[in-house]
Amino acid sequence: MNLIEELLEKLRGQFPDLLVMMDPPLNAAGVWWADLDLNGHPATVEWRPSLGFGVSSSDDSVFGQGSDEVYPDVESASRRLYALLMGRERTQPPTEIALAKLRKVKSMSQEDLAERLQVKQAAISRLENRPDSRISTIRATIEALGGELELRARFPDGVYTLEQPETQNPRRKTAPSQGK
Amino acid sequence: MPSEQIPKAIRLEEFYRRLTATPPASDFESAFKLIESTLNEVEDELTEIPFDPSQWQVDGRLYPPQADAETALPDWPSVRRFRVRRHHTNIAANGAIEIATVTGSIEWSKPGNDGKGVWET
Known part of the structure; x- marks a missing residue:
């Protein structure tokens, strides 16, 4: 099978x-x-x-x-x-989504996310309302939500996926494995 | 997702219009290439979304059938079928083409250069 x-x-x-x-x-x-x-x-x-x-x-x-x-x-x-x-629901094509909404879609509270990232809940609130954040911070947040951050650049001649250097963040707790 | 500018339905109509205006194909290969080149040209002209066939999730652009999406059609050896989401593209050995929904509604069709339709070969 x-x-x-x-x-x-x-x-x-x-x-x-x-x-x-x-x-x-x-x-x-x-x-x-x-x-x-x-x-x-x-x-x-x-x-x-x-x-x-x-x-x-x-x-x-x-x-x-x-x-x-x-x-x-x-x-x-x-x-x-x-x-x-x-639920007789309909799928949705991908749309732009704010970090706060993404956290809610993944059914996670600010407190839970803060615990996974080993930061205070206030830090999550600031992150979600900040107009500009470091890529490493966003990556850690996405991983804590169970995902992977992918950066892609669109040009008239095609789409390029940017390589991301490995970073070491001893403060970051590893997100639970989703399995593939 | 980048702006589609011109709606998908309008671009699809233009795709069908151009296919209708083109002389009929004479064999499978030329029919398959005709579908591929016509849709890619329409999308290149009418949308700002770049061609990225590796992006299999919907990105606002319309993509032609791909070779790895050929499905089995054992009762019709002279017809090859390709699946894209909710549509089948049926192409006969004589170059006839039919685009239909999976529920059987024909959206567009064209006979091959021998005048015969897909299911008449």
Whole structure:
């Protein structure tokens, strides 16, 4: 069983009425698709074996668009799909988000984040209201929220991902592993 | 996400308009390249979002089908199918093209240069 089959089996266990239509690739290493429907509420899953899962459940689906949301593993994708199907929710394409809102989306209080970063809660409040912060500080914050900071520069001729030098911050507590 | 400026729906209409205006393709390879080059040209002209096929999450730009997204179509050996989110792009050996939703609604189609449609080959 591959990872998308594992994901679908998990969802079928949670939703016995779930309709699933697989659209496998010609080459098993290619892109796998699954169309889900729970009592008329649709969702689409895209699995790229080397990258993870794309999830979409929006009314806006124009030819040529990528998936609205991406998740690195079965666990995170299944959690999101459970919420979408159970709550008949829609996915959202990526938008600019403020640090404070991101913390709330990740269901973390300022106190919890402060503890992970080994700082006082007031420092988190200042960080979230500061117009300009060090990249190392933002990176530590994103990692404490369970993510990874990626810096990309867009130019007319393409998009470049910036290398980030390793930094050592003995004050920073390692965020719990999300697993991939 | 950078501004789309001209809405996706308008750009998609322009893509279909240009495909319609182009002479029909004669085989799979020329049809596949036609779709790829036409959509990339439209997006380069009408959106400020740069081409980045490694960005598989939606970024506001429309991307043509990619080779690794070919799906199995065992009952139609002369047709090759490519999936993009909620659409199938079906291309026949005679160069005929059809873009349809996964629920079967045909958005756009064009016969090959022998006059036959995708499912008539």
